[in-house]
Amino acid sequence: MLAKQLPCPRAKLGQISPDLKPPATVWITGANGLIGNYLVQTAPRFAPQFTVRALTRADFDLLDFAAVRQAFQRESPQAIIHCAAITVVADAEQNPALARRVNVATTQLLAELAAEIPFVFFSTDLVFDGRKGNYSETDAVNPLHLYGETKLAAEQSVLANPRHLVVRTSINGGVSRSGTRSFNEQLRRAMQQAGPGMTLFTDEFRCPLPAAETARAVWELLGKQCAGLYHVAGAERLSRRQIAQALLPRWPEIQMEIQAGSAKDFPGPPRALDTSFDISKVQKELSAPLPGLNEWLARTTADF
């Protein structure tokens, strides 16, 4: 059973919460990953009240629980944003024990250490089976794969603490440090390797969002001491083919036909067809609304 959620106390963007003593250090795990790195880069603008400690595997392996505990005692962070995870669905399926240890056990350890401070956990639209679409925070979950199962188990542990925050997000875009982590980087590479034509699903829907916007939303929610469960995704529901059609004009080196296909003809494991989100809950908390992908592309020349 989930703990009762507290409403967000009101606070201005960048304002230090009365619970945080300056300089307030925030741990960001998975800081080399896509969203973690955007959180690190955007902190000076959106969260000047925090000193960021960007944690990567070079600091410690999160599976070394003794090292995690020691670092927490030594550094006494005043908030944790937990981005590290096994994030590739196929990787989780191939190594379920590792996926459970990283995605569930590590999250439980960090949430336990953070019992008295704000804690943000990232979850996924893949906690849903995709049969309904336009999912709100109160809709029933039913993950189709182990990745979603691990995220759901971790969510439930985190939400047992009424001051902790779970952010479910959809596919995130941007420029990752590895060049391989964002949906646009993966799509661009697949298109470059595909030759003259490529088939993309017209019946699989997501709400893509730039990771920069995800980071802004998280900083704002944290700054306002929001707790509980929030859906943070793009304001536009797009099929895989529509996403490619929106991005293709940004990549003049790629000339190709995008053919229409159906995910129902895909020979692999079952796919969550429509995991689009109702984001009205988070939109009410933000200083500016989360954009849809086309709206965002129209207003920026940033690399994507």
Ligand SMILES: NC(=O)c1ccc[n+]([C@@H]2O[C@H](COP(=O)([O-])OP(=O)(O)OC[C@H]3O[C@@H](n4cnc5c(N)ncnc54)[C@H](OP(=O)(O)O)[C@@H]3O)[C@@H](O)[C@H]2O)c1
């Ligand atoms: N990006 C999306 O589209 C998306 C969508 C829905 C939900 N999410 C969720 O959002 C969060 C952030 O996603 P992301 O895309 O930014 O992830 P990402 O780019 O895959 O980065 C994950 C990071 O976790 C680190 N990590 C994994 N195991 C570790 C361990 N044992 N010790 C220390 N570090 C470890 C990885 O380090 P190494 O690089 O050293 O392996 C990596 O830098 C995740 O919880 C993910 O499930 C993301």
